[in-house]
Amino acid sequence: MKKRGAFRRGEGFSGPPRRAALLCALTALTMSAAPARALEGPAPDAAPRRVVSVNLCADQLALMLAAPGQLLSVSMLAQDPRSSVMAEAAQALRVNHGLAEEIFLMDPDLVLAGSFTSAATVGMLERLGLRVERLAPAYALEEIAGLIRQTGGLLGREAEAEAMAARFEADLAALRASAAESTHPRAALYEANGYAPGEKSLAADLLRVSGFASVAAEFGLDHGGFVPLELLVLAEPDMVVAGRPRDEGAARGEEILVHPALEALRGRSGVGVLPDRDWVCGLPATLRAAERLGAARRDLEAKK
Amino acid sequence: MSYGALMAVLAFLTAALFCASLLIGPGAIGLADSLDALLRGRGEAVTLVMREIRLPRALLGVMVGAALGASGAALQGFLRNPLAEPGLIGVSAMASLGAVISLQTGLAAAFALALPLAALAGALAGALLILVMAGPRGAALTLILGGVAISALGGAASALVLSLSPNPFAAAEIVFWTMGSLADRSMVHVGLMAPFFLIGLALLAPLGRGLDALTLGEDAAEAMGVGLRRLRLTLVAATAALVGSATAVAGGIGFVGLAAPHLLRRAVGGAPSRLIPAAALGGAILVLAADVAVRVIAPDRDLKLGVMTALVGAPFFLHLIARARRDGA
Numbered sequence: 001m002k003k004r005g006a007f008r009r010g011e012g013f014s015g016p017p018r019r020a021a022l023l024c025a026l027t028a029l030t031m032s033a034a035p036a037r038a039l040e041g042p043a044p045d046a047a048p049r050r051v052v053s054v055n056l057c058a059d060q061l062a063l064m065l066a067a068p069g070q071l072l073s074v075s076m077l078a079q080d081p082r083s084s085v086m087a088e089a090a091q092a093l094r095v096n097h098g099l100a101e102e103i104f105l106m107d108p109d110l111v112l113a114g115s116f117t118s119a120a121t122v123g124m125l126e127r128l129g130l131r132v133e134r135l136a137p138a139y140a141l142e143e144i145a146g147l148i149r150q151t152g153g154l155l156g157r158e159a160e161a162e163a164m165a166a167r168f169e170a171d172l173a174a175l176r177a178s179a180a181e182s183t184h185p186r187a188a189l190y191e192a193n194g195y196a197p198g199e200k201s202l203a204a205d206l207l208r209v210s211g212f213a214s215v216a217a218e219f220g221l222d223h224g225g226f227v228p229l230e231l232l233v234l235a236e237p238d239m240v241v242a243g244r245p246r247d248e249g250a251a252r253g254e255e256i257l258v259h260p261a262l263e264a265l266r267g268r269s270g271v272g273v274l275p276d277r278d279w280v281c282g283l284p285a286t287l288r289a290a291e292r293l294g295a296a297r298r299d300l301e302a303k304k
Numbered sequence: 305m306s307y308g309a310l311m312a313v314l315a316f317l318t319a320a321l322f323c324a325s326l327l328i329g330p331g332a333i334g335l336a337d338s339l340d341a342l343l344r345g346r347g348e349a350v351t352l353v354m355r356e357i358r359l360p361r362a363l364l365g366v367m368v369g370a371a372l373g374a375s376g377a378a379l380q381g382f383l384r385n386p387l388a389e390p391g392l393i394g395v396s397a398m399a400s401l402g403a404v405i406s407l408q409t410g411l412a413a414a415f416a417l418a419l420p421l422a423a424l425a426g427a428l429a430g431a432l433l434i435l436v437m438a439g440p441r442g443a444a445l446t447l448i449l450g451g452v453a454i455s456a457l458g459g460a461a462s463a464l465v466l467s468l469s470p471n472p473f474a475a476a477e478i479v480f481w482t483m484g485s486l487a488d489r490s491m492v493h494v495g496l497m498a499p500f501f502l503i504g505l506a507l508l509a510p511l512g513r514g515l516d517a518l519t520l521g522e523d524a525a526e527a528m529g530v531g532l533r534r535l536r537l538t539l540v541a542a543t544a545a546l547v548g549s550a551t552a553v554a555g556g557i558g559f560v561g562l563a564a565p566h567l568l569r570r571a572v573g574g575a576p577s578r579l580i581p582a583a584a585l586g587g588a589i590l591v592l593a594a595d596v597a598v599r600v601i602a603p604d605r606d607l608k609l610g611v612m613t614a615l616v617g618a619p620f621f622l623h624l625i626a627r628a629r630r631d632g633a
């Protein structure tokens with residue numbers, strides 16, 4: 001009998017006690033930081049001092065606007081030069097992977113997220129007592145100035161944000177004026193997997209401001225969708241704006257960007273380059289991309 | 305129906321579906337325009353579509369289907385087990401793993417043939433593993449258990465490699481490597497597959513007689529002068545070349561190697577020497593039909609071929625089970 005009991009206890013050791021240990025660890029985790037901050041309790045209108053951003057677009061706006069030392073961590077993508085215009089500045093910061101646990105342990109007083117950040121993560125962070133603010137993505141260039149002001153307001157950097165937003169609005173107006181003489185050649189945006197951003201996307205607005213008509217309208221794409229390569233070829237655009245496969249790591253989805261048919265199409269039309277980082281997020285740098293596309297459009301028109 | 309007539313019907317169906325694959329696509333191009341562009345190069349954009357997009361897709365449909373159908377029929381003949389199929393016994397999964405590794409290490413970018421060669425090496429490893437595990441008789445239980453294990457291993461390792469890729473698009477491609485697709489393939493892929501496909505068929509062609517003898521049992525086959533060891537090695541090499549090259553360009557497409565021989569076994573009388581060519585055509589018909597179907601059902605979605613072949617193949621599997629139970633009772 002005794003032997004059997006001992007055996008049973010030994011068996012149980014890998015069961016319930018382990019779960020209990022895990023529970024303890026979790027409880028400790030949730031209790032360690034939250035009460036401490038609840039006691040300090042920063043005044044509601046004071047500028048946050050420990051900001052963590054978990055969204056690529058918020059990362060870049062915060063990197064541009066935050067005071068030195070104010071921003072603790074940005075998302076992993078912010079360090080990727082293909083996705084982020086602020087990759088260099090982001091190298092100095094810790095990266096996060098959008099996981100509630102790692103974010104909580106950084107003990108932030110403000111978490112910047114995007115509208116489409118995982119609802120489970122945001123919900124968890126809010127339950128843990130953190131302040132989470134979500135930034136909407138920009139679907140048009142006009143919205144960018146508002147995003148800059150909003151981010152500045154959240155960070156307590158209103159003056160810097162206002163200056164940046166005003167400069168942005170002036171640049172945008174100048175760009176629109178310079179596109180007035182355009183003959184509106186038709187440009188097609190084409191990305192990995194045959195994705196084409198639609199009429200209501202930031203990328204299409206970028207094309208319009210640069211003086212192009214977007215082929216996406218002919219495909220009936222609102223926000224964007226997958227366009228078979230043969231439809232793109234048959235549309236015979238005047239300009240193909242497509243990315244290039246990355247050097248590191250292969251993906252079948254990017255092979256379409258060097259498909260012989262697309263290369264042949266590029267050979268016949270103008271070739272525009274619009275790296276992901278210039279259209280994924282609405283930023284002041286987005287206007288630089290529009291300026292480059294505008295120059296490519298003038299080259300194209302001069303050739304005709 | 306005589307064997308000759310059957311082969312003629314299969315060849316006709318293959319040709320008809322090949323034409324359908326050329327003529328059906330998301331871009332509405334008239335019949336006359338399509339043929340004019342394909343054969344004479346009239347109309348720049350249409351020619352580009354016909355020659356660089358639709359032609360490679362149709363050619364790959366024939367080659368991939370024939371490779372899977374023929375290797376399925378040969379494996380079933382050798383193991384004398386109707387369940388032997390490259391997808392089920394893990395050869396396709398291991399070929400995918402080889403292809404994924406060559407792509408992610410940059411080997412395929414440095415040297416184009418590395419992609420089919422790595423897939424071939426993976427297929428070879430899978431085929432050898434299953435032959436070692438299942439033994440010469442290929443008993444159904446060990447074959448299926450071994451196949452499940454190898455498939456799971458190959459699939460998991462591919463998923464791991466893709467998940468660790470620095471390219472954010474790579475992880476989404478786990479579906480391609482398990483379900484297969486011919487979307488957006490080019491003549492480059494035709495060129496990569498063709499040499500291995502032809503070598504595989506050439507290796508498989510002379511095996512028919514030996515496989516026929518093997519249906520009478522190993523002793524009888526040896527008495528008839530069939531070298532089993534050599535037969536086995538050639539078969540493994542042929543299967544690896546066919547399945548490896550097909551998987552390298554089209555991903556893992558299941559059930560073709562199972563369904564094509566099954567559909568035709570009764571009509572050809574069951575002799576492997578007659579079944580292999582018929583199953584090659586049958587496989588081409590299945591893959592071409594599946595590839596036309598995915599373009600008709602969801603032209604802008606890249607619906608995977610494995611979805612269609614499984615919809616056709618799974619009922620055959622169930623039919624097999626039903627028959628096995630009836631025979632057992």
